[in-house]
Structure formats: structure tokens, C-alpha cells
Amino acid sequence: MFIEEKIDAKKDHGESNQVPMAEARELCKSFDGQQVLNGLNLQVGREENLVLIGKSGAGKSVLFKCLVGLMRPDSGKAWLFGKDISSLNYKDLNRIRLQVGFLFQGAALYDSMTVGENIAFPLRQHNRRIRESEVKDAVQEVLEQVGLPEAVNRMSSELSGGMRKRIGLARTLVTHPEFMLYDEPTTGLDAVTAREISELIRQLQQEKKISSLVITHDMACARIVSDRIAVLKEGSIRAEGTYEQLHASEDDWVKPFFDTSF
Numbered sequence: 001m002f003i004e005e006k007i008d009a010k011k012d013h014g015e016s017n018q019v020p021m022a023e024a025r026e027l028c029k030s031f032d033g034q035q036v037l038n039g040l041n042l043q044v045g046r047e048e049n050l051v052l053i054g055k056s057g058a059g060k061s062v063l064f065k066c067l068v069g070l071m072r073p074d075s076g077k078a079w080l081f082g083k084d085i086s087s088l089n090y091k092d093l094n095r096i097r098l099q100v101g102f103l104f105q106g107a108a109l110y111d112s113m114t115v116g117e118n119i120a121f122p123l124r125q126h127n128r129r130i131r132e133s134e135v136k137d138a139v140q141e142v143l144e145q146v147g148l149p150e151a152v153n154r155m156s157s158e159l160s161g162g163m164r165k166r167i168g169l170a171r172t173l174v175t176h177p178e179f180m181l182y183d184e185p186t187t188g189l190d191a192v193t194a195r196e197i198s199e200l201i202r203q204l205q206q207e208k209k210i211s212s213l214v215i216t217h218d219m220a221c222a223r224i225v226s227d228r229i230a231v232l233k234e235g236s237i238r239a240e241g242t243y244e245q246l247h248a249s250e251d252d253w254v255k256p257f258f259d260t261s262f
């Protein structure tokens with residue numbers, strides 16, 4: 001649907017495979033003298049799932065916002081699909097954001113709408129000339145992707161937390177993002193549902209080639225979805241590696257993330 005409008009990183013970089021999905025270089029951000037990001041560097045590769053962990057208040061959500069231009073860093077730069085987002089005008093920034101899917105905590109659905117209407121909403125917003133038959137097909141396709149093919153006529157207010165999360169994800173997927181940002185996708189869910197959501201994120205990457213940056217405190221989720229984990233501490237990435245590598249870390253401040261004994 002947005003094919004012809006998509007910003008093509010290849011135009012700016014000869015070798016597109018070398019261009020990360022997202023990149024932060026030397027990002028700094030402070031609020032009222034409190035330095036939250038302090039020269040942070042990070043890359044999310046093509047078709048990669050990167051999990052970001054860090055204590056509450058470490059600056060994970062601030063980093064997310066800086067990466068997609070919802071917040072301006074004090075210094076440093078953020079790139080999306082090879083584009084320096086600080087150099088984009090409003091129209092280009094909006095266009096590039098269409099290629100990014102966001103799933104924020106609480107996945108706010110419109111309770112007064114059916115599931116189908118909720119999912120159709122962003123489609124109609126981004127393409128006002130879309131035909132009803134196309135909307136119907138697109139809604140059904142994403143409902144099947146998230147494992148809820150029968151839910152189209154349900155009222156959103158009747159859904160369980162796990163179903164809301166899936167529908168929130170379906171609503172994001174309907175505009176075909178290439179890169180997903182998940183902020184705490186499993187928070188508030190029981191262990192079984194959390195696992196199902198984590199496996200869905202993994203499956204989307206493997207089958208649809210959608211890479212992701214996932215913020216989570218849920219290490220079972222991190223284990224399932226991650227190709228790589230980055231640990232944010234005191235404003236910068238202080239450790240990076242696979243789940244197994246970090247799990248075996250001897251660092252006193254990495255260990256507690258993997259300690260399930262408390």
C-alpha cells in the first residue's frame with residue numbers, strides 16, 4: 001500500500017544490507033540537570049530483534065522516543081532506515097514513521113469500537129481512498145497473523161488483557177511496518193499468555209522479516225525474542241550479547257537481571 005511512498009535507504013547507501021534499521025550515535029538527553037542518556041550508541045540490524053533491558057528509570061523509553069523523533073536529543077544523532085531523522089522535515093518524518101510500528105504498554109484500543117473497526121482505523125487514516133473490500137481483507141489477514149481470526153465483530157471492551165495485546169499488535173501490523181518498537185509487550189499478562197506474545201514477536205521476525213527493538217523486564221520474553229540483548233546503565237549501553245552470553249556474565253550489575261531466585 002505504501003510501497004511507492006517508502007523511503008528507500010538504498011538511495012542513500014549503496015549497500016542496503018549494511019544499513020541498520022535504527023541507529024543511535026552519541027545520544028545525550030537530560031531533564032532538569034538529570035542526565036538520562038549520556039553518549040549512548042546502539043544499532044538494530046536488518047532482520048534483527050534487539051532486546052533492551054535496564055532498571056526502571058534508566059532511560060529506555062526516552063531512547064525509544066529519541067530514535068523515532070518523538071523527542072529531540074540534546075546532542076548526538078538517531079537514524080532510521082539510514083536517514084538522519086534530525087534532517088527530515090515534518091512530512092518525511094511522518095512518512096518514515098509509517099514504516100515503524102509501535103506497541104506501547106496498555107495498547108490503547110477504542111473500547112466503543114469493534115475489533116475490526118479498531119484495526120481498520122489506522123488503515124483508513126493513512127489511505128483515505130482505500131476500498132472497503134481491501135480494508136476487510138487486510139483486517140482479516142492480520143487477525144489471522146495474531147491468532148484471533150474469529151474476533152472481528154467482538155467489542156473491544158469485552159477482550160481480555162492478552163487479547164487486547166494481540167489486537168493492538170494486529171492494528172500495528174496492518175500498515176506493514178518494517179521495524180517494530182515494543183515497550184513492555186508482556187507486562188501485566190500471565191506467564192502463559194506472555195509466552196504466547198513473545199513467540200508471536202519472534203514469529204513475525206522470522207516469517208515477515210520484521211525486525212524489532214523490544215524493551216522488557218520479562219527475561220523469559222527476552223530469551224524468546226532476542227538475537228541480542230543490550231543493557232542500559234547510567235545513560236549508555238554497558239553490556240551487549242546474546243541471552244546466553246549475558247546470562248553467563250560475571251558483572252555484578254548484569255547478574256540480577258538473570259537471577260530468578262527472588
Ligand SMILES: Nc1ncnc2c1ncn2[C@@H]1O[C@H](COP(=O)(O)OP(=O)(O)OP(=O)(O)O)[C@@H](O)[C@H]1O
Binds near residue numbers: 056057061
Ligand atoms: N518528558 C520528560 N520530562 C522530564 N523527565 C522525563 C521525561 N521523560 C522521562 N523523564 C525522566 O527520564 C528518566 C528515564 O525515564 P524513562 O521513561 O526513559 O525510563 P524507563 O527506563 O523507560 O523506565 P521504566 O522501566 O520504568 O519504563 C526518568 O527519571 C524520568 O523521570
Ligand SMILES: [Mg+2]
Binds near residue numbers: 060061062183
Ligand atoms: Mg519505560
